Amino acid sequence: MVLSRALTPPADPDTPEPAPPARERTPASRRLDRILPAVVLLAIAGFALLGIGSPLLGQSTFAATDEMVGSAPYSEVPEFASVRPTNNYLDDTWDSALPNTIVFADELREGHIAAWNPYSAGGVPLGATPNYALGSPLTLPFYALPGWFAPGIVKLLEIIVAVGGMYLFLRRLRIGAAPALLGGLVFASSAFMVVWTGWPQTRVAAFIPAVFWAVELIVQRARPRDAAVLALALAAMIFGGFPAVTGYTVATGAVYLVVRLLATHGRRWRRSLGGLALAAGGVAGGVVLTAVQLLPWVAFMSTAYVEGRGQEPDAHLSMASLVTVIAPWALGSTNPYGSVYWYLPVNLVESMSYLGAAALVLVVTAVAMARRGRAALPQGAWVFFVASTVVWLVLIYGGGFPLKVAQSLPYLFSDNFVGRARCVLGFLLAVLAALGLELLLRRRAASPAPAPSPAGKRRPWALAWVTLVCGAVAVAGVVALRDARHAAYLADRPTGGSLRTGEVTRELAVGIVLLLLALACAAALWWQGGRGGKLRLVAAVLLPLLVAGQALSFVVPYWPRSDKSTFYPVTDAHEYLREHLGPDRFAGMYEAMTRSAESALELRSATGHAFVDRRYGELIRSPSGGANFASTHVAVGGGLSAIASPTLDRMSVRYGVSSLAGPVPGTPRPAPTTTGLTTLAPDTPVTRPVPGTGPIRAVVLTPVETRRWEPTDRIEAVLLDETGRPVAQTDRRIGRTAANQPLYIPLAAEDVAAGARLSVRITVHAGQGLQLHAAGDGAAVGAVGTAQDGLKLAFVGTAAIFERTRALPRVRWAGTAVVEPDGARRLDLLRSGTLTGDQVVLEQRPTSAGGGSADVRITADGTDATEVSVTARGSGYLVLADPIQSGWTATVDGRPATLLKADHAFVAVAIPDGAHTVRFTYSSTAGRAGGWLSLAAALAVAGVLVAGAVRDRRRRALRSSGPGSLPSVS
Template sequence: MVLPRALTPPADPDLPDPTPPARARTSAPRRLDRILPAVVLLAIAGFALLGIGSPLIGQATFAATDEMVSAAPYSEVPEFAEVRPTNNYLDDTWDSALPNTIVFADQLKNGNLAAWNPYTAGGVPLGATPNYGLGSPLTLPFYTLPEWFAPGIVKLLEIIVAVGGMYLFLRRLRLGTAPALLGGLVFASSAFMVVWTGWPQTRVAAFIPAVFWAVELIVQHRRLRDAAVLALALAAMIFGGFPAVTGYTVATAGVYLLVRLLATDGGRWRRSVGGLALAAGGVLGGVLLTAVQLVPWVAFMSTAFVEGRGQTSDAHLSMASLVTTIAPWALGSTNPYGKVYWYLPVNLVESMSYLGAAALVLVVSAVAMARRGRAALPRATWVFFVAATFTWLVLIYGGGFPLKVAQSLPYLFSDNFVGRARCVLGFLLAVLAAVGLELLLRRRAEAREAGAAPATAGAGRLWGRAWVALVWGAVALAGVLALRDARRAAFLADRPTASSLRRDSLTLELGIGAVLLLLALACAAALWWQGGRAGGRLRIVAAVLLPVLVAGQALSFVVPYWPRADRATFFPTTDAHEYLRTHLGPDRFAGMYQAMTRSVESAFELRAATGHAFVDRRYGELIRSPSDRANFASTHVAVGGGLTAIGSPALDRMSVRYGVSSLAGPVPGTPRPAPTTTGLTTLAPGASVTRPVPGGGPVRAVVLNTVESRQWAPGDRIEAVVTDDAGREVARTDRRIGRTAANQPLYVPVAAEDVAAGARLSVTLTVRAGEGLAVQAAGGAAAVGAVGTADDGLKLAYVGTAAIFERTRALSRVRWAGTPVVEPDSARRLDLINSGTLTGDQVVLEQPASAGGGTADVRITSEGTDSTEVEVTARGSGYLVVADPIQSGWTATIDGAPATLLKADHAFVAVAVPDGTHTLRFQYSSPGGGAGGWLSLAAVLAIAGVFVAGAVRDRRRRGGRRPLVSSVPGAPGAPGSTDQPGS
């Protein structure tokens, strides 16, 4: 049988067709050849530019800081009171990823390569590890552009890299230009690449196609430079952080490499082993290139506080989430103010499974056309992608025994939620979508040859039709099961409200998805159908409509999801930040009740005991010991709930000088009940009511008991002005009313602790809202209670956009201790630290120590992100204590000579200091003595050498070429000559 050129492989079936444009011209009308690539490029541009939108032209910021300003202290700022974020699933992006990137970028612009961030969670590695993706090439815009502008450019680069990598890989698989570009669009708009935007995760996943492209280069060429390409692609992934994405990619690409080598080499084991060796060298090269961060990362994570990350076989995505494949908003949105909020138990970021209706049709088409798919692609490629897709679908959505087996492997599946493997699944599906379009476009050439070629054997046709029926039947069955589970989830979510809101929304969204699915099916059928001239025009319309459908539905997904916040919300400074900046000094604050509990304040270079980061294990144990355990996770470091732990002695030794709380939080102190209530009254809007403050001064808060449960409008506020007997203003607070609960206290904190004991005080209350505030009354007027001072080591020092409590017993972060207390047992040591019996002159050590007993003056002479220098004038021996979690990766010197870092107060360090005046310097250095940096430098030089050598060799080969045909017998290039070109 004579195959059409579209199906005829080149001489080497595993090398790309040298003339793919000609092949495309024979498989589709020439107009379609010219039009379709341009249409797909326009679809990609439309998706990127319209999807990111106004942040690309500086009218907004591509950061979810609108959610940030909806929390304290920003929520008390009038200009932010009306801000209502449309996506509250992007917490980690603004509370961890962005602040750490801002710190690093600011330091870099000042000439400092910050390896350590001292401002969050006591102090954590920053540029030393890949945790925040600071070494990713896609993070570069943060170092050259305004930080509010950079996130949008980063996303644009992600899309370019994802699409470009897919194009290179799919062209290697002999696909035409338009299908290769469409595959890139499908991947860039797939669930993982959309919902993880703003995290480093998508910066990692964007390079997945590049890794597969490099692997395919190795399969086809077996050149050393191809291994170098793999090293660069893998290094880009590793530098991006989030190793699970890299792990899933390497595992899948490794199987792909093995399958391709076995199929291509046909039992030539030496050749296969050579290919494997090149790939292994590429992986090793990628690891060595990133050793500068990997070595410190391994060292840090070996001592990090990590728990609760173990996985079980029932920890997978539900079938219900599959309905979002064609209807992204079928199970609710990210907007808490919207009609239907996401209601699956697993959150939207982890569950979303979007691919797109048109892309799904193309995927199923590629799988259904098995014979054509195998013929069109290099050997074993179609089989691999179908099998790999099925395997990941089973693991991600089925779980059970297959997932249990995978979780028995070390690290990858056992410590990471399998749903995050959607990064690789999205890539695999995008490849199949591109293959589906390619096969549909080639259908015309197949039909043209059918008349001249013998008909396919009947048995073959029968098996082909059976396979098609099986594929479409399996997809239909999966859809039915997903719909069943989704309706059950919607019913359970609706039941408490006795409504059908979620079921109705599910039906509507799936209806839209079904219409798009049918339209895409019609386009695929038009491409498959072979008619006359009218059929050719219909094919053009159908082919053009498919990328439009892909991009159009993708935009309906990303536009409501991706952030576009007002530039004014990008890490603005409030009065609370200014107060801390003025008063905090070298010590720490702790974010307490719904205020400054994350890592946001890193961006302001304010040292926090709390934050969102992986922390040292001992630090985690110390800050957790006085806390409500529910408020501490491996990466979310919080102190207590409802300010219950604000007076903890452990926080004293952690140098927590201030505690910051939302104005809506409870106020610690001595309760002073209101007079006995006799009824209800309403504080009318705009009217002022003056009442005595029970117990007089000093006072921390006045308290009302509300009688109505409701959420007040963002601009609804209550003002309290405290005055003394002479009418002088003592304190003033203006706070949002927020949410009130029936028969529950409404605290209005007031900074009136400097008032003389027993001084008579009054408070004037004014409600500034559209409606009155109903409260309990005494004697016909509002019943006002109060919170007085207590012997708890606290002072309400400031009330503005937040309530800031000074912790008067806190020890200095860099301090002198003349008396060592030795306690080697960890549990007893923590109990001792929390007992409150230690004095400020004592330090808890874990090993026998010298007697000490001296006193000293301590002065910090310089301090940066990675170093602290202290001058100590000691009168006798003792210990300089630094209350930072720097037991690993840090070194110390005394007067330039190495000093021993002693483990102190469980999580911190101390250095024994003799009598006299000394200079102590603490320095963060890469664990491993800088070995990681030297390994990376060696890898850079080696890879550069590989590319240079390859370029020189190519140049020599081009320079040594002779004419292919000569009229002189025996001349170079002539028939019979032994000096043939390329020999």
């Protein structure tokens, strides 16, 4: 009877299902009920505020820009020389997620919703895609706060949403306030929610509990507004980008819905079908709400360059990574300067499996106490959470045949690494942890004892189940430890040491101590039962403190706290590009500006970190046939050796940017024959002749030792003419030298008169001398001279900037067209160098004759539109070297014009004789349709919610007025 009453839906649909009736509570138990929720709230606040730390006070930024300034050109700035990031796993956050958000926020503050980012990788969708979480509610701080301050507030909001959603969901499951809050803390501090911080991924995963809460509302109340709540929660996830997290959530939530409906309604199929229909409506509502981004995203991704994302059954996490469940740093840290760096083949962001020692004890408690767990939760819930946890554990860590079956399904498993499903696994484990604490707190004091089983028949089965659960956990722990020690041994073997195996032992020892302490607390709560007392109070209070304390030991070394000066600073290299680049592009070449960080400074780059149009990807990688290119990391194929490629001319790459440590293209001028060794003493200038005559691009030294120099160690070179007058100067970090390998010192000396005799004055500013190969009585100095390669070393400061003198303008006139329908031959033609600047390569024969000339002037050049004034003398083609073949439209004098596919990845418009205004606009049919659908869905959801609120208000008014006021039914 007690269990039956506990599972009966509540009479008032606005209140959660009631908890099972409790026994009379002692004063000590009532005191615990008052104290424990406050303690858990304090633990959550401590985790959030101390974990994020100084960025919340404006003293630093919660962005990994301290890693960014370790690469050129920032690394050459003296104030950044000694910056050592503690986490170099956060690349994508500062090189893609943040710059795109900054561009969108800047445009939004000027009253413009930027659908397109023209600054990264030739040009990519921005507001028209959910990839950057620009529509997520959790991104709102970026639109109201300074960019450097917003990330910390975003993380705080993530924690609040994750904890709040867990609280609402668990309370619906009849879990007490304190365990529900603790479940939120466990989820917010679980591996996925910590290690993916800074990416959009955690902004998606933070809403997982809200989705399950909405599903449970549908099961319990089955009202249209519950479907609206589900639509809003799901829309928040979709707007956050990274659809795999949403997919894992929907798949798991769908199973949960079916289990709960069948368990609750049994053979009342109409009620179950009604619940399914409401949930389907909620999912459809969430999708339609986000159509404004989803439809353009689907259209773009159908033409995007996506390769190498297929999955195999052996692509899963190692069992060794399970040791990080209770010892997060057992397998190494994120700090490359620390004693032990992460060494599993799968990187830390993908492998980390942290849950916490105390949380693990509570999870095992919830699973082991099967009978009490089933009674404590609504029908079917306990079975679902245990079974789904086991399934996800097998898929994520076991792989094999089950994963192969899952990968046969379209998209979700076939194109995404299964380890990312830790987002849902962390949620499931957090629910079980909350249940474990609930069962310990209910012991004798808060819940009725299970009905006695006849003749004690159930007890052997209960003991067998507890033994099975504990045995399975123990076996998994032993296997994980074995694999972890083996991985550490393999990593230690090249050095013959035991550094990593020792670290595994030390870190795991700490985790085991915390595990034993949590076990002691759980045992005290269980065996004290209804007797209350100080021991029970201390044990209950200590468990959330253990959860928060160990979580802090995990997040404090991981989460970034960078100096505000590192937040997208402007160097002399950036200033040079700002002054000279104009509407054209640069390309990051050798360890400098190769990503999308410069988007934040609104500098157009041919390279970057983004999904790009397939044809653009093919074009930029064509100089080397595909080398140095990945689906989302867009680099020039062939690296620095391809800087002179004619393909880049057609892409309007006006400048190539290289770090000062990179090789310098040009004509080598070897040093005189070496006769021995010499040392450049610290702070002692040495002047040596330069081979050949001016102009030159670099001088070259040859070190005799391999070593990594201190960040502040520098070498200065001053180029002198025959009169001793300085004509060029470079001061660069020494960085790393390799024995018998050239050390380049680029010099902007291409304007030196031909035939001029040059010398170089070299000074080492370091704690010790630089040993070099010698020629005669001093250092052997080689050089790199100029070449007929269309390059000019125009600037040397914090980076070396090569002007590409043959580059075509981004907006240009082509009088004649060359037709080549075959893609491979077209790429060969573009990189052949045989085309003239007056020619454009089209895929089909044009209708206009061409042959004219024109004056072209850009009159407007924003994120989503480019306007050009053309004065043509005869017909021809206006070419725009942007990858806008999809999603863009063109008009000539206000009338629609056909966008011709030009130069493989770009566009052209046929222009007749005369003066014309041509406008290119990002305005796709998918985007317009999606906008109207989203608006309609938003109005529908709002209508459902308002109607439900009005209906509830009327019902309350009728109840308060008494039975006599009810309308007559006669």
